[in-house]
Structure formats: C-alpha cells, structure tokens
Amino acid sequence: MSDEKTFLNSYNMNDYERPSVTADIIALKIRSQDSENYRRNQKTSLSLLLIKRGGHPFKGCWALPGGFLNPGETIEQCALREIEEETSVKPVSLMSIGLFSEPGRDPRGWIISNAFVSVLSEATVNQQYGDDADDAQWFDISFDKDENGFYRLELSRRDTTMTALLTEEKTQFGRTYFNIKDSGGLAFDHAKIIATALTSLRNEAKDFENIFDFLPEKFTLTQLQNVQETITNVSVLPANFRRKISGLVTETDEYTKGAGHRPAKLYVRKQTGR
C-alpha cells in the first residue's frame, strides 16, 4: 500500500501532452409565435441559443455556448454551469451527444468538446430574455434532407439566416454522424454538432422521451403534440396521438380558457413508477 502511495507521488502526468476539454451546449426551447387570428392556436418552432463570438477565432460568428471543464467537476456539471451562466435558467434536462475530437476543429489548439442537448422550458426562459442587442440570441431551426441527399440546417432570426449544408457520414447503432459541406457561417464544427444533436433529439422525441421537458408542468395534449411535431417534423392524427400518450399523462381538473374555441383539459406528466 505504501508502495502504491510512493508510485502515485512519483507519477508524473506532465510528461504527456493533454487536450483542453470543453462542454458545448445545444440549448433548445419551443417558441410560440403569435397568431393573427384570435381563434387560432399559436404555432410553435424549435429554437436554439447561439452566442455571437466577440474575439478571434470566428470573431463575429455565431457559436454554441460552452466552456472549459474545470478540475473537480464532471462534464455534466460543467455543462449545467455553462447553461446557467449563459441563461440564468436551470435546464430541465441534459443529454450527452458525444465527444467531438477531430484534430483541427478549433484553431486555438487541441480542444475537444463533449456536446449536450439541454432543454429549457419556454416559460422560464422568456422571463430572462428579450434584449435585442445581446450577444446571446435564440434562432429558429429548420433541419431537413433535401432532394440531393444533403442535410440543410437553417438557423434564422429576424433578418438573419444561416444555412449550413451537411452530408451523412454514417449511421451506426441508430446514431447518425455528419460532415460539414458548408458551415453557413457557424463557428468551429458547430454545424456538425447541431445536426448530430437534432438527429438524436428527433429519435427520442418519437418515443415521447423528451417532449415533456419543453412545456410547463401543466399542458394540454395539443400543446404536447405540437412539441413532438415541431421536433420530429412528422404529423400524426390527434386521435392517435392521444391514444399513445394516454399512459404517460394524468389529467387534472383544470382547463384552458379564453381561447376562442372549446377549452382543453390540462394534463401533468405521469410519475414514473418508482
């Protein structure tokens, strides 16, 4: 045992070169767009938080929020810390997307990054945001395969639109990896990270894994269905959605009101059996 102590004391890790490690955050929320018609429900879109870079490299480009892993914390704690620093909001959930370690991905040097999808509830975030001059802004997402087999990632906000083009590198074990054909002006390899994250998110949203995280505690089934359709970009008939989701929600005795049409019952997520 004292043998081991001696060994550990003399162990010199400084002999090896080491990378800097960061956590990059794909912070997502659902954005409700006001409607012109008082009767119509709001449409929703998926919205991503980007930070305008103030310094080199990629000065002035939009980039994912993120930061360096500190000693004494896990990469998940680092991710949570970064989200709270950027948004002042505690995220509802966190999902690791993978480690991006391609040499040269960061011009500053050897920096590898674990990406996380973080879901924020719209209600919480909107209390905090709104300053148009801020360097942190929410962009609407559109992400789809075009007729040539390329994936087109569009991030838009007001008059700004960035369009990145990606190719599918491979799909293995249900996970899809991308290569960047055109970064669309996004910093670093962030277009690739976002595409990978959205693909994972869509796969999980199909099984209702993450759709609750976008909504407040009480919600209508139509809202829930909207979230799923916004994420997956696939529509289902309301009757069928309700049937499938019924085992995962509990009804309350509250209703929406003042919507210009029949009020909807509010539901809460069913507590998973413990």
Added chain:
Amino acid sequence: MSDEKTFLNSYNMNDYERPSVTADIIALKIRSQDSENYRRNQKTSLSLLLIKRGGHPFKGCWALPGGFLNPGETIEQCALREIEEETSVKPVSLMSIGLFSEPGRDPRGWIISNAFVSVLSEATVNQQYGDDADDAQWFDISFDKDENGFYRLELSRRDTTMTALLTEEKTQFGRTYFNIKDSGGLAFDHAKIIATALTSLRNEAKDFENIFDFLPEKFTLTQLQNVQETITNVSVLPANFRRKISGLVTETDEYTKGAGHRPAKLYVRKQTGR
C-alpha cells in the same frame, strides 16, 4: 462578459489545467462453448476482454483495455488503435458509450475517459488468443437485476469470478446510468462503465442493430438468434425471430453440414440501400 471570458480562453490556454483523456474499450465477442452431445448446437456466451494491471494503481486487478488520447487523432481513432494494440484484430464496429469524468475516478490524477463498445468477430479473435498466462483474457459476462433491485455484474473465467454490484442512478432519454456499490475487484470505475455499456448494447440488440457484428459474413439464422438472445438475455420463438429478421438478411445457396441434424441455410446481411 462572455466576451472577456472567450478572450482570456483564447490567449491563455496554457494557464488552465487540463485533464488527461483516455479511451476505454469494452471489447466483446461471442464465445461458443463446446457441447458434450455431438447432435446439440453449441451454446454461446458473451465475453469481455480484460487486462490484468501490471502496475499501480490497482496492481493485479483486472481492468478494461484503454489508453491515452494522442495529439492528432480523434477519440475514435484512439479507441481503434488501442483495440488493435491489445488484440491484433480490427474490430467490426465501435459505439461510443459516453464520457466518464467523475473527479477521483482515477487515483493518478485528473483523467477522464470516453468508453466504447467494440464488437469483435469470434472467428478472427480465436486465431490470436489462447495463451493462458497472458495478462489479457476473455471473461464470460452475466449481468442482471436481482430481487432487491441491484444490478449484479459477474465476470467469470475458469476458477476466477468477479461480482460487482451496482445501483441504477437514473434513466434519461433511454440511457441508464449506474453507481458502484461494490466494484467486485475491478479497477477504477470500470464496473460502472461495463454496466452502462451492456445496457446500451442490449437496447440496440433488440432492434438487430449490432448482432451481425459478432458473426462471420455467412451465418445461420439460428446462430443470429443465439447472438441476440445471449446479449439481451431474452428468448423469442424461432418462427417469430425469422419473420422479423427476414427483411435484413439475404439467403445464399450454401448450407451447414455434418451437424447431426438437418443442415441450415447460410445467410448474409442484406446490404442497406445506398
């Protein structure tokens, strides 16, 4: 303010402490056990490669193979390099399990590890292995939930059996995380890593994602079903397995022979539409 942080990060990277990064490998193959009865098909078990540690810390304990990430390579390349160094075999597939970064997980210092499941084909590996005195050995795996809700991971080989006990920390987005209650003598946090990896593997084996990787190019449907059942620990009726797999395989006009019973048609994996 995030401006200033970025600025400092880009210019003073060497002032920050950085972790060592490793790739740890859960190398798996299917082991066929010889049968006493000439008519009976071979039984199979899932088998994991462990390395006996020659130095401190955990000297003499069994540990996952792995090694440090070098500059100029991706973490996937690092994983592949380590597998080939340990086994002289090129793995069929590689699946990232996640980054394990808990402070204190390695007594040598700040070392974080990305774990990978790597599947090796039995036929290839057996040409290389067999030396009983070697520090690298294959252990049979048994992994199940016991009546108290604990997960029991048993790794056995000849007269050696290690039993680790784990608790389920949480399941989020279809991914299960574990805590170690008793490492069973395994080095570092490797019991946790193995449990996490096996859970991922089982989930994917249900959908036939990885079962082909364990077999040679040509196989019988019974062999394929055995692989799935060995991994998932769930049995299905042969008729139903065949129906479900039929879209994923192409039959050849070759048959097994000399088995003491009706010969089986050999199949190959159907090429995925490109």
Added chain:
DNA sequence: CAAATAGTGTCTCTAAGACAATATCAC
C-alpha cells in the same frame, strides 16, 4: 429409426393509422 435442429403455416391479440362524428367555447 431416433434425436436433434431447420423451417413453414396460421390463429389470436394488440397497436397503429385513418376517418367520421360529436362537444364546447368566444365572438
């Protein structure tokens, strides 16, 4: 022929998808 595995046919039940019909509110 016996033992063992290979392979097929079909019944039932459940879940998914499609669609029609009814309910309820704000104006």
Added chain:
DNA sequence: GTGATATTGTCTTAGAGACACTATTTG
C-alpha cells in the same frame, strides 16, 4: 350561429406472440 379546437368512437390493417406441424440430416 360560425369558426375554431377538443375529444371520442370505430373500422381496417400490420405486426407480435404462441403454437402446431412438417422437413432433413447423422449416427
């Protein structure tokens, strides 16, 4: 009442699970 969404019912179809049955080889 009109326009909108909310909610329920049911028909059809696809797939999973169960089970019975046939086919083929080696010793």
